[in-house]
Amino acid sequence: MKRRKVGNLLALAVLSYLSQAAMHPYELAKTLRSHGDERSIKFNHGSLYMVVQQLAKAGFVAEQEVNREGARPERTVYQITDAGRAELHDWLRELVGEPQHEYPAFVSALSMVSALTPNEVIPLLRARLDGLATQRAETSRQIEQSEAEGVPALFLIEEVYRLRLLDAEIAFVHEFLARINEWGPMWAGAHGVEFKPE
Known part of the structure; x- marks a missing residue:
């Protein structure tokens, strides 16, 4: 770069x-x-x-x-x-x-997430899913409103990209939640607590 x-x-x-x-x-x-x-x-x-x-x-x-x-x-x-x-x-x-290496805050948090217990992480991820769903609905609404106003699709491409990123993150969080059920006992045990899946 x-x-x-x-x-x-x-x-x-x-x-x-x-x-x-x-x-x-x-x-x-x-x-x-x-x-x-x-x-x-x-x-x-x-x-x-x-x-x-x-x-x-x-x-x-x-x-x-x-x-x-x-x-x-x-x-x-x-x-x-x-x-x-x-x-x-x-x-x-x-x-x-040229793809750039970026430093999103969520990626940084994921690299250190094991510092929390899985019992703490599960409700946090559920709350994140709620927030992502809100962002996705707002982004979809903006795209639909702009299209209805006749804005050419070219000028909405960053919002479409944002929507795809939200979809990918939502899918990832669901996948991570499913994997926590696998890793939970070992992860909780490292903190000296009992795993309590939802």
Whole structure:
């Protein structure tokens, strides 16, 4: 994976939206929220302004103009540069074409789950299944609503991907629960407790 001058994925989103139109950071924040990007990229106003400044320092965006509406503070409108457009395309090609090693929190927890007893883990996994079912229903609802509004499927592909990941995680948790019944006595015994399957 290439080392980038600005490696925050929020920068990728900023470059993508600025490739469509010049905007000031407040407009960028509104656009990110209206397109549901908060579901994929963590940000707040402070982090967004910082990323825009980093992109400007790297030469990927440049000030187009500074304007003021009424008594509001001045707003700097940024546009993408040729270097920024090249960075956007190169970065996207890398992310789409090359699998990356990621560090999801649940995977980290699974690597240490034996520190808990199986009696504790079973209800936690059941609660996780409830949460996953809620997320899945919400994601499905968003896809259906967007399709009904005429949003092309291409612009919903990240939500479809999210849905498939939820399906895979739900299947995994069910499988893990079934395996705990096999491992339970040995696992509980290591903690000096009796296994109590549900």
